[in-house]
Amino acid sequence: MSSVATLQGADVQESHDTHQHHHHHETFITKYVFSQDHKMIAKQFLVTGMIWAIIGGLFSVIFRLQLGYPETTFPWLEDFLGHWAKGGKLQPEFYYALVTMHGTILVFFVLTAGLSGTFANFLIPLQVGARDMASPFLNMLSYWFFFLASVIMFSSLFVQTGPASGGWTIYPPLSALGDASSGSKIGMDLWLISMAMFIVSALLGGLNYITTILNMRTKGMSMTRLPLTVWALFFTAVLGVLSFPVLLSGAILLLFDRNLGTSFYLSDIAIAGKILPNEGGSAILFQHLFWFLGHPEVYIILLPAMGMSSEIISVNSRKPIFGYMAMVGSLFAIAILAFLVWAHHMFVTGLNPFLGSFFVLLTLLIAVPSAIKVFNWLTTLWRGSIRFTPGMLFAIGFVSLFISGGLTGIFLGNSALDLHLHDTYFVVAHFHIVMGVASFFGMFAGVYHWFPKMFGRYLNNTLAYIHFWVTIIGAYLIFWPMHYEGLAGMPRRYYDFSNWESFKMFGSLNEFISFVAMIVFAVQLLFVFNFFYSMYKGRKVTSTNPWGSNTLEWTTPIQPGHGNWPGEIPEVHRGAYDYAKDGHEFIPQNVPVGADETHH
Amino acid sequence: MSTVAMEQRKRIHPHKFTLWVGIGSILMMFAGLTSAYIVKRNQANWVTFDLPLLFWYSTVAIIISSATIYLALKAFRQGEMAKYRRLMGATILLGVLFIILQILGFQQLWAKGVTMQSNVSYSFLYVIVGLHGIHVIGGIIALVMIFARGFSKKKRSYDPVPVEMMNTYWHFVDLLWIYLLVFLLMIR
Numbered sequence: 001m002s003s004v005a006t007l008q009g010a011d012v013q014e015s016h017d018t019h020q021h022h023h024h025h026e027t028f029i030t031k032y033v034f035s036q037d038h039k040m041i042a043k044q045f046l047v048t049g050m051i052w053a054i055i056g057g058l059f060s061v062i063f064r065l066q067l068g069y070p071e072t073t074f075p076w077l078e079d080f081l082g083h084w085a086k087g088g089k090l091q092p093e094f095y096y097a098l099v100t101m102h103g104t105i106l107v108f109f110v111l112t113a114g115l116s117g118t119f120a121n122f123l124i125p126l127q128v129g130a131r132d133m134a135s136p137f138l139n140m141l142s143y144w145f146f147f148l149a150s151v152i153m154f155s156s157l158f159v160q161t162g163p164a165s166g167g168w169t170i171y172p173p174l175s176a177l178g179d180a181s182s183g184s185k186i187g188m189d190l191w192l193i194s195m196a197m198f199i200v201s202a203l204l205g206g207l208n209y210i211t212t213i214l215n216m217r218t219k220g221m222s223m224t225r226l227p228l229t230v231w232a233l234f235f236t237a238v239l240g241v242l243s244f245p246v247l248l249s250g251a252i253l254l255l256f257d258r259n260l261g262t263s264f265y266l267s268d269i270a271i272a273g274k275i276l277p278n279e280g281g282s283a284i285l286f287q288h289l290f291w292f293l294g295h296p297e298v299y300i301i302l303l304p305a306m307g308m309s310s311e312i313i314s315v316n317s318r319k320p321i322f323g324y325m326a327m328v329g330s331l332f333a334i335a336i337l338a339f340l341v342w343a344h345h346m347f348v349t350g351l352n353p354f355l356g357s358f359f360v361l362l363t364l365l366i367a368v369p370s371a372i373k374v375f376n377w378l379t380t381l382w383r384g385s386i387r388f389t390p391g392m393l394f395a396i397g398f399v400s401l402f403i404s405g406g407l408t409g410i411f412l413g414n415s416a417l418d419l420h421l422h423d424t425y426f427v428v429a430h431f432h433i434v435m436g437v438a439s440f441f442g443m444f445a446g447v448y449h450w451f452p453k454m455f456g457r458y459l460n461n462t463l464a465y466i467h468f469w470v471t472i473i474g475a476y477l478i479f480w481p482m483h484y485e486g487l488a489g490m491p492r493r494y495y496d497f498s499n500w501e502s503f504k505m506f507g508s509l510n511e512f513i514s515f516v517a518m519i520v521f522a523v524q525l526l527f528v529f530n531f532f533y534s535m536y537k538g539r540k541v542t543s544t545n546p547w548g549s550n551t552l553e554w555t556t557p558i559q560p561g562h563g564n565w566p567g568e569i570p571e572v573h574r575g576a577y578d579y580a581k582d583g584h585e586f587i588p589q590n591v592p593v594g595a596d597e598t599h600h
Numbered sequence: 601m602s603t604v605a606m607e608q609r610k611r612i613h614p615h616k617f618t619l620w621v622g623i624g625s626i627l628m629m630f631a632g633l634t635s636a637y638i639v640k641r642n643q644a645n646w647v648t649f650d651l652p653l654l655f656w657y658s659t660v661a662i663i664i665s666s667a668t669i670y671l672a673l674k675a676f677r678q679g680e681m682a683k684y685r686r687l688m689g690a691t692i693l694l695g696v697l698f699i700i701l702q703i704l705g706f707q708q709l710w711a712k713g714v715t716m717q718s719n720v721s722y723s724f725l726y727v728i729v730g731l732h733g734i735h736v737i738g739g740i741i742a743l744v745m746i747f748a749r750g751f752s753k754k755k756r757s758y759d760p761v762p763v764e765m766m767n768t769y770w771h772f773v774d775l776l777w778i779y780l781l782v783f784l785l786m787i788r
Contacts, residue, residue, distance in 0.1 A: 245629035280645030
């Protein structure tokens with residue numbers, strides 16, 4: 001091993017000396033397409049994620065049209081969707097396909113790959129002080145498996161019988177029997193193949209993130225000096241590496257049921273008067289396997305947003321993060337609890353109430369680390385010299401949404417209340433606020449904050465402020481009323497409520513929600529415009545550390561090349577949060593501890 | 601690739617560490633499957649069955665292969681390349697033998713009516729043992745690639761890390777099989 005170490009060490013030395021020369025070897029293909037540079041791979045994940053977000057968001061606008069205006073026809077929809085919107089009216093089968101794909105795309109392709117893929121790749125090597133990931137090759141494969149998964153999922157939108165439409169949770173028997181619905185046919189096969197590729201991508205990425213954080217930190221970067229972003233991305237990766245394989249095992253059994261005649265999930269089913277031979281299976285078994293991933297998945301989505309918000313709030317309050325170790329400890333507690341609460345998604349499956357009460361207890365325990373985090377964010381903001389940069393606004397918005405959505409989680413975590421609220425719009429409101437919109441806010445905060453590092457330019461501030469205010473007000477206007485609908489018993493996943501006497505009173509409210517949803521979607525397009533416009537025309541970054549931040553990524557050149565630091569990797573002498581200390585506004589991590597400094 | 605820094609303090613090699621995390625990940629998949637097996641076993645319609653004798657022979661084959669790959673690594677470290685190549689060759693053959701014995705075992709089961717579709721308990725056997733087999737086949741492919749490298753004339757390319765990682769992985773699939781065998785014998 002030692003001989004290898006010296007060999008590679010020599011290579012690194014050589015690349016410093018001939019830095020300019022080194023770059024000439026890169027062709028367009030190796031630089032932009034099959035890149036092994038973690039920063040380029042991060043941008044690939046980000047742009048792919050944005051494309052998916054537009055598609056997934058557009059789907060929600062289309063099915064909101066149906067929910068808001070069930071009596072109206074939109075002739076232009078037929079031009080756009082063909083026979084799925086015959087006569088300008090969305091067909092019920094396609095409504096379910098849109099809902100399913102909206103969930104799949106946003107949960108997996110945008111908020112898992114687009115969020116973790118972007119920021120874990122971009123920030124981990126830069127913030128721990130490494131030249132690249134532990135294995136740049138696996139990292140490249142991770143993106144290309146994601147790309148392959150994307151292509152397959154995208155192509156499923158165009159098959160004759162439509163994409164998968166049994167909900168993003170793909171419960172059997174709808175997902176296991178090709179004859180169950182039109183979306184159970186080839187669309188479902190493509191969904192499973194795509195997700196298998198996606199899981200490979202997530203695992204390859206996760207392996208790399210964990211190894212890089214534990215193994216590739218620069219001198220002096222002890223674990224307790226890591227920025228909270230890195231801690232959060234670390235726990236995210238651990239959750240992914242431990243939970244995605246379980247989803248894979250569940251999906252493999254489903255593939256066998258679909259294609260090889262086994263009966264893991266199937267028993268006593270008749271389709272169109274014909275009794276199927278399958279016996280002895282259990283559909284509930286799939287739910288256990290699915291939610292064993294499904295619940296950690298919620299935190300896979302949420303933790304990166306928490307980590308980035310912690311960092312951004314501290315930087316822009318010009319104050320150390322309040323309770324660093326408590327922040328790490330609560331991330332750890334959330335990661336452990338994430339694996340012990342999956343059955344709270346299954347309170348109405350006939351789960352033993354005694355067993356259910358354990359899951360209630362464990363679920364409500366999550367409130368403790370969550371409350372610690374919220375308390376620490378607020379105390380970090382408290383009496384800070386706050387700079388309301390767009391990134392900061394979105395980080396504060398994240399905290400707001402996390403509180404609002406988290407509180408309704410306490411309702412849903414009670415099995416007794418869940419019996420009433422399960423599968424109503426209350427659930428839709430809860431998870432959209434707490435993990436959907438909140439994580440999006442974390443992602444936006446990250447993009448606004450690290451865009452200067454990614455592209456050497458700033459995003460336009462005016463557009464950013466419009467984006468923020470419309471999105472946060474809009475998000476509350478969309479999802480707040482849904483709580484009331486859910487409490488009144490309005491079920492989710494229904495195509496049309498206008499035939500129910502009890503839900504007729506919500507007609508105009510649904511119309512209002514749909515109207516706001518369209519405005520919020522339009523503002524996201526404004527963000528996309530801002531993103532690509534600023535990439536080329538934005539105000540140029542002139543200093544290496546525009547936010548006055550302590551972390552190592554701001555010690556690199558404005559536009560770092562492959563290898564991140566042209567010279568030696570800086571040595572770390574202190575934690576990431578020495579703000580407002582001993583009369584200094586901020587002290588970067590690579591500054592040695594002075595003799596006159598106070599110690600913590 | 602040259603920019604991957606080795607300037608860091610000497611810890612476990614990053615690729616080796618990645619392999620260990622990957623092994624943890626694979627274990628979770630089998631944990632998922634064996635938990636599903638336990639859940640299913642407590643429900644109606646569960647049938648017990650005997651494992652064919654051939655599975656025991658395959659167990660012997662893979663245990664011996666763990667010994668040969670261990671000796672191969674020792675030979676590699678001492679620079680005895682001829683011995684290393686012989687032992688790696690033996691490991692590959694034993695790995696292939698393991699797979700063949702497992703396939704023959706399944707053929708016997710199938711002939712006795714223990715088919716994949718006839719009962720859920722049988723289906724589990726096929727899926728769990730089959731997935732382990734795929735991991736062994738993956739290992740054999742990697743073994744062949746590393747074995748071929750052992751004939752390279754370029755002495756500089758002799759890097760112990762892949763051989764060491766191969767050892768770790770191969771012992772892992774061996775131990776995983778023993779775990780699955782004990783699991784299938786004890787929990788039925």
